[in-house]
Amino acid sequence: MKNMKFDAVIFDLDGVITQTASLHSLAWKQMFDNYLKKHSKKTGKKFREFTHEKDYLSYVDGKPRYKGVKSFLESRDIKLPYGIPSDLPNKETVCGLGNKKNKLFNELIISKGVDVFSSTVELIKKLQKKGVKIGVASSSKNCKSILESAGLLELFETRVDGVVSAELNLKGKPEPDIFKTACDNLNVTYDRAVVVEDAVSGVIAGKNGHFGLVIGVARENNKKELKIHGADIVVDDLKKISIEKINDWFVNGINKDRWSISYYDYSKEKETTVESLLTIGNGYFGTRGAMEEFKSNDFSYPGTYIAGVYNTLESEVKNRIVKNEDFVNCPNWTFTTFKIKNSSWFNLSDYKIIDIKRTLNFKTGILKKTMVVKDKKNRKTLIESERFACMHNIHTAGLKYKIKPLNYSEKIYIKTSLDANIINYGVKRYRQLSSKHLEHISEGADYRRETDLTENYLFVKTNQSDIKIAEFAKIKAFLGNDLIKKEPKIRVKKGVVDTIIEIDCNKGNEVTVEKIVSIYTSEHESESLIEKGKAVLSEIKNYKTLKERSIVSWGKIWEKADIKLAGDRYIQKLLRMHIYHLFVTSSPNSAHLKASIPARGLHGEAYRGHIFWDTIYILPFFNIHYPEISKSALMYRYERLNQARKYAKEHGYEGAMFPWQSGKSGKEETQTMHLNPMSGKWGPDYSSLQRHVSLATAYNIWNYYWTTLDKEFIREYGAEMLFEICRFWLSKAEKTTDNRYSIKKIMGPDEFHEHVSGSEEEGLEDNFYTNVMASWTFSRAVDIINELGEDKNKIFEKINLSEKEIQKWKRVSESLKLNISENGIFEQFKGYFKLKEIDWDMYKKQYDNIQRMDRILKAEGKSADEYKVAKQADVLMTFYNLSSKQVKEVLNKLKYKPVENFLKKNFEYYVKRTSHGSTLSKVVHSYLLNLIGKKDLSYKFYVDALESDYVDVQGGTTGEGIHTGVMAGTIIVAIKSYAGLDLNDDIIKINPDLPKTWKKIEFNIRFRDATYFFKIDKQNIKIQILGNEKKEIKIGDNIHVIEPKSLIDDTWEIFKRGIKHAR
Structure with missing residues (x-):
């Protein structure tokens, strides 16, 4: 075959090449049953035998021997000393039991011999004829002797087994070390290698190694398990795999994989995370990827969030009345379900999911689901659905729902709804708060006999902010390709409109419902919302037309924003996933809304949909791809500038003080009291003291201008904001006895430190990040004044700004106070160096997760204020925003002389004292590690950040909404650190690494x-x-x-x- 797209195939041994898996299972059983009987007599606990299905496949299959022993013993809550590898087989240690199993296995090999899978040997020989390199990677220390017994040793150019792993200190499966080492030995890159495995642990290893293809061989009737855990292709025997099929994967299959994420199971524990990651959207609204058949419950959470739709409610919590502005879960337009004749509507009590696949295509913005279910009468039904939020017309969406009886003929009912009887329920810790935000206005439905079209509408409003929301739907149903002409049953109740299609359906026939929807709110429209929604749908020919327009629009976005990566399909997939979700949150077609970019996207209710400082990570991405989105986010701030002025004045300051949390109005939405979930006690919340959000706004204004040279924006909006921010910082700076200026009562990005230890006064003094960025901001404001020329006079007059005031900016920008140790460490804030060190090793042993060290310490009656511990980069964040050259310029202007390698020294000091309680932390540290030359560690941190939402690294937070700052930050690190792009000067620099x-x-x-x-x-x-x-x-x-x-x-x-x- 010409143009081979892969270079090597690495085979597992047991269950793939040789039929020794059954012998392994038998040896494990003999060893463990013997031990368990002794343990039963010793402890008096009932003997439970070791089984193939529950124990071998779950705990030991594919794992290194001692790891398998440990894994199984832990499953039975049995603790034994680990021992040493030379322990005798009769010794009751992990190693001793492992050695006993090996002794029994070798005896079985001698007595029973080694059988091979002829189809595997045949495939290996065909591959070799095509010049494909062949390797074997196994956890077994008996690999060589088994292959010799089978007469196959000479077929393999490299062998990485249990013996080699011990010599090289390689980690066992599910880590990919043995497969990677095999590829390295063959001088083959991982992206052009194939891994063939029969064990779940081996398939996971293949996935973790980012290999070009992972083939699962389902010898144990475990196709579904192998697919769920990462196998790209699953067969029950390798006779069903051809070289042509492998090559086709590398030509076509892998490209589809790079553009999508798929899930092959339904797990209640993981479902909310899956729903967040499968969200569709277009910048105007986002709809979570919940299954159409489910309404809100403890394990599934449908949600549609519209940009700018907030509502504030009062709640009583622990004898306190608290107000919270929430991101409103708007009416559910996706709910669609079915039932068979007189049975119940689909539910997990009466139906079992036999097979399921859900795939989100980033390129098209389409979410598809294929599911086979079985009811208690053994009736199997195929359900296929797809949905999209139209990127062409952001007020529209489409859903197609298809039912096919697989082994029966019967009357089928399909129900599809518009439903406003919902509450905000997506964040567990908010559930004790008031959550009913929607108030009924009207609803209605109409069936048009001449077109066999059902038209429904739902009209509600938020009960405090009075934002009106209208959803309008057009519904058609088909049997096969023929339009169903029977009038559906329509049920109109308060807040709900149901359309129920009834049809006699024979086995193998398909019933399809097509639903196109429009969504409008009074937040962005002044016309009659119902008429507007109805009119826009009347202009759409059909579902197919709307879908095609959306695909074309997504294609145009990807032409500008895509990053194509060769060499690692997993990294490519995640980069595209991040780009996709950023445009779900804010798109060029929604830029006119000026709604900014919520820190958790349009994907969930965490952080209440508010706008934070995260735009400092986000806007650099949009600046260089769709600057109109950045401008829209900045206009969100400008339209709330008067509120920021008011906020500053309320606290005794001048200028504009933007709030830490901002929503609809631009006022501060941060709570002043916080209920610690670990201690159950109320305490003051100083989060709003993170005044550096104004510095982030200033940074974003400057960088948008620097990237675009949009002088109209600066002249009409940007300069005014920037000057008012400078006024605020001028009024915040206090002159000291040594003719410098201090900034007090603030918090830095760290968040753990709220005030100086031992002091009752709120906030910190002279935070390094804040003071350096304030100095930098003053300087950029002066640069803008020079850029404006005569245009500055109009702005000066509008805000009553004088040259005398500007001279004060310059004076303060040259005199802000920093604290620097003799060896060049920048003190995070005044008094930081006097804090206690924390015993990191002790806390890591005591707690599974120490990212939120502040809460752990509070629960122990301590405070993070007493310790040198940071949630995320604080001093180091300065170097993420500014180059070392720029930081040095600020320090020199402030009359401080930094030591040599000041970035490296400060990084090494602070990284050891950071818990990475925010996923943003890994973005910053990855970037800085690359700058100081620690390339491998930089990339490890980078991958951690890149997959943080995909693997839900914080254990549930992704289900409450994705993290837009991390997603944008990882894209920028790819471009700045690894592609080496530098836009800090008028001339673009590029120095790839x-x-x-x-x-x-x-x-x-x-x-x-x-x-x-x-x-x-x-x-x-x-x-x-x-x-x-x-x-x-x-x-x-x-x-x-x-x-x-x-x-x-x-x-x-x-x-x-x-x-x-x-x-």
Whole structure:
């Protein structure tokens, strides 16, 4: 076969090559049953035998021997000393039992011999004829002797087994070490290698290693389990795998995988996380990926969130009245279910899910579900559904729901609804609070016989903010391809409109319901919402047309925003997942809303849908791809500038003080008291003292302008905001006896430290991050004044700003106080160096998770204020925002002389004292590790951040909403750290430093008046520019001039290590 797309196949031994898995299972059983009987006599506990299904497959299959012993014993709550590998087989230690099993296994090999799977051997020989390299990777220390007994040893170019693993100190499955080592021995990259496994632990190892293809061999009738845990292709025998099929995966299958996430199971424990990650949206609204058949319960949570739709309610909590503004869960437009004749509607008590697959396609924005269910009468039904939030017209959405009886003929009912009888229930810790936000206005339905079309509407409002919400739906039903002409049953109740389609359906026939929906709110529309919704749907020909328009619109977004990565499909998938969810939250088609970007997206109710400082991570992504989205987020701040002025004045300050948490009005939404969930006690909440949110706004204004040179924005809006922020910081700075200025009563990004230990006064003094960023902000304001020229006079007059006041900015910007130790460590805040050290090792042993050390300490009657412990980067955050050169410039201006390698020294000091209680922390630390040359650790932190939502690293938080700051931050780190893009000067600089597994990265950015296209691999940098003028780019140490184009074509400027190489 020509053009082979893969280079090696690594086979597991037991159950894949040889039929020794049954012998292993038998040896384990003999050993454990013997031990368990002795244990039963000793303890008096009832003897429970070791079984193949429950014990072998669950705890020991595929794992290194001693790890398998330990895993099984833990499952029975039995504790034994670990021992040493040389323990005799009769010794009751983990190693002793493992050695006893090995002795029994070897005896079975001698007595029974080794059988091989002929189909596997046949495939290996075919692969070798095509030049494909072959390896074997096994946890077994008997691998070599087994292969020799079977006469197969010579087939393998490399063998990584239990013996080799012990010599090289490799981790066992589910870690990918043995498979990676096999690839390294064969000189093959992981993305062009295939892993073949029969055990769940081995399949997980293949997935964890990011290999090009993982094939699961289901010898144990475990196809579903292997698929759930990461197998790309599952067969019951390798005779069903051909070289052509493998090659096709690398041509077509892997590309689909890079553009999607799929789930092959339904788990109540994980369902809310899955629902968040399967959210569809378009920047106007987001709808969680809950199954259509479910309403809100403890394990599933449908939700639709519309940008800017907030509502405030009072609640009584522990004898206190508290007010909370919430992100409102709006009427559910997706609810659709079915029943068979007189049975109950679909539910998990009466039906069993036999098979399920849910896939979200990032490229098209379409969520699909295929599910087979069985009722108590053994009637099997296939359900297929798809849904999308239209990216072309952001007020519309579509849902298709299809039913097929697989083994019966019967009357089928399908019910689809608009439902406003819902509450906010998505965050467990908020459930004790008032949560009913929607108030009924009206609803209605109409069946049009001439078109066999059902039209429904629902009209509600929020009960405090008085935002009106209208949903309108058009519904058609089909039997096969024929329109069902029978009038459906329509039930109109207060807050709910149900449409029920009834049809006699034969086995194998399909019933399909197509539903297109419009959503409007008075927050963004002044016209009659019902008529508006009805009119927009009348313009849509059908479901298919709406879907196609949405796909085209998504395609245009991806043309500008995609990052193409070769070498690691898992990283590629997650990068695209992050890009997708950012556009679900805010899109170019929703930029006119000026609704900003919630920290948890349009995906859930955590953080109450509020706007925080996270935009400091988010806007750099939009600046270079869709700057109109960044402008929209900044206009959100501008339209609430008067509220920020009022907030500052209320606290005795001048200018504009933006709130830590901002929602509908722009007033401070942060609580002043906090109920500690671990101690159950109320305490003061100083979170609102994180005044650095105003610095984030200033930073965002400057960087938007720097990237776009949008002088109209600066002239009309940006400069005014920036100047008012400077006024605030000027009024906050207090002159000291040594002619410097201090800033008090604030909190830094750390969040754990709320006030100086031993002091009753709220807040901290002279936080390094705050003071440096304030100085930097003053300087940028002066730069803006110079940029404005005569245009500044209009702004000065509008806000009564004088040259005298600007001179004060300059004076304060040169005199802010910092505390720096003799060895160059920047003190996080005044008094930090006097705090106690924390015993990290002790707490790690005591608690499974120490990310929220503040809560752990409070529950112990202590306070994080007493310790050198940070939730996330604080001092180090300065270096995420500003380059070392920029920080040095600020320090010099402040008349401080930093020591050599000040970034490295401060990083090493503070990273040891950080709990990473926010996933943002890993983004910052990854970026900084790369700067100081710790490449491998940087990439580890990067992957941790990249997969934090995907694997729900914080144990449930993703189910409450994704983390937009982390998602945007990981994209920016890929571009800045690894592609090496630097936009800090007028000339773009690029100095790539790709991680080991990344072969190539492709992306484009918009910078000022041109669009730049980059293709970067280990040797070359290829560049094209769309624009009107030639541009200088600094590659490495050399500056090159590149001519612009009017269209992108196949001719690239190619550079090698900073030297022009070819064209």
